[in-house]
Amino acid sequence: MTIGSVPLAGAPAMPLLGFGTWQIKGAAAYASVRRALEAGYRHLDTATVYGNEAEVGRALHDSGVPRDEVFVTTKIPPERAGKESATLAASLKALELDAVDLWLIHWSPRRGRAVPLWQALLAEQAEGRARAVGVSNFSLDEIDELTAATGQTPAVNQIRWGPRLYDAELVAGHRRRGVVVEGYSPFKTTDLHDPVLTRAAAAHGVDAARVVLRWHVQHEIVVIPKSSTPERIVSNFSIDGFTLTDEEMAAVDALAGRR
Numbered sequence: 001m002t003i004g005s006v007p008l009a010g011a012p013a014m015p016l017l018g019f020g021t022w023q024i025k026g027a028a029a030y031a032s033v034r035r036a037l038e039a040g041y042r043h044l045d046t047a048t049v050y051g052n053e054a055e056v057g058r059a060l061h062d063s064g065v066p067r068d069e070v071f072v073t074t075k076i077p078p079e080r081a082g083k084e085s086a087t088l089a090a091s092l093k094a095l096e097l098d099a100v101d102l103w104l105i106h107w108s109p110r111r112g113r114a115v116p117l118w119q120a121l122l123a124e125q126a127e128g129r130a131r132a133v134g135v136s137n138f139s140l141d142e143i144d145e146l147t148a149a150t151g152q153t154p155a156v157n158q159i160r161w162g163p164r165l166y167d168a169e170l171v172a173g174h175r176r177r178g179v180v181v182e183g184y185s186p187f188k189t190t191d192l193h194d195p196v197l198t199r200a201a202a203a204h205g206v207d208a209a210r211v212v213l214r215w216h217v218q219h220e221i222v223v224i225p226k227s228s229t230p231e232r233i234v235s236n237f238s239i240d241g242f243t244l245t246d247e248e249m250a251a252v253d254a255l256a257g258r259r
């Protein structure tokens with residue numbers, strides 16, 4: 001059983017399970033990314049504002065894993081509007097890459113500024129420096145504004161997501177538009193002691209964290225857990241040996257809205 005990936009138009013397929021790198025810097029970032037690649041992750045998530053692109057890039061380079069086997073995402077903060085080319089060039093230099101697989105607008109800019117920024121991302125994609133482009137923390141209305149202005153819809157929207165934030169309508173709205181939903185902060189948004197999760201975990205001989213990750217993947221929602229703990233980096237990747245039943249999936253869905 002493999003974890004799988006989702007297709008992105010004009011870009012490599014995006015593995016459903018990736019490795020998040022927010023709040024890890026310097027030697028810890030390098031060591032964690034090396035560990036993640038050794039464990040089998042083939043999808044790395046970073047951002048200009050994380051201050052760790054150089055460590056992510058060096059870890060990828062030193063790992064010996066062929067570049068084309070790893071899906072790399074970075075993000076531009078909207079405050080860099082007007083300096084998009086220089087921002088991507090700095091990311092690529094730090095990451096030691098010719099192109100990223102996915103480049104995202106990290107959060108929505110002030111009103112009226114999203115379209116020119118989106119046009120700049122599309123221009124970089126046309127130049128081949130970003131294989132796919134998308135957004136993060138955007139509403140569906142904000143996505144529609146980009147599509148209406150350019151005819152080009154973001155490939156991905158990376159949003160805060162987890163069982164308590166589950167919203168089937170929001171997922172359906174993204175799918176109708178052809179936008180891949182990528183969830184972030186799967187653990188920070190979740191009570192890993194919730195009996196629904198611990199019961200499913202016990203039934204499959206895993207921990208609650210893996211139930212949460214498996215739940216994302218079975219919904220075909222991309223998930224990018226972060227850890228700097230070596231054992232957790234490995235265990236979070238070990239979600240291909242079990243399948244949640246329909247009843248377990250529905251019980252986790254029903255955590256939506258819980259405080």
Ligand SMILES: NC(=O)c1ccc[n+]([C@@H]2O[C@H](COP(=O)([O-])OP(=O)(O)OC[C@H]3O[C@@H](n4cnc5c(N)ncnc54)[C@H](OP(=O)(O)O)[C@@H]3O)[C@@H](O)[C@H]2O)c1
Nearest residue numbers: 020021022045136184185186187188209225226227228229
């Ligand atoms: N686009 C955006 O605006 C945005 C915002 C936030 C995050 N992100 C991306 O999404 C990634 C993930 O989100 P996140 O870093 O906010 O949070 P997260 O992955 O939900 O949670 C990370 C926390 O969970 C702990 N943890 C990891 N594995 C665990 C396990 N098996 N059991 C219990 N605890 C575990 C980690 O501790 P240890 O490290 O000590 O193991 C850390 O404290 C980020 O790293 C970043 O790449 C994007």
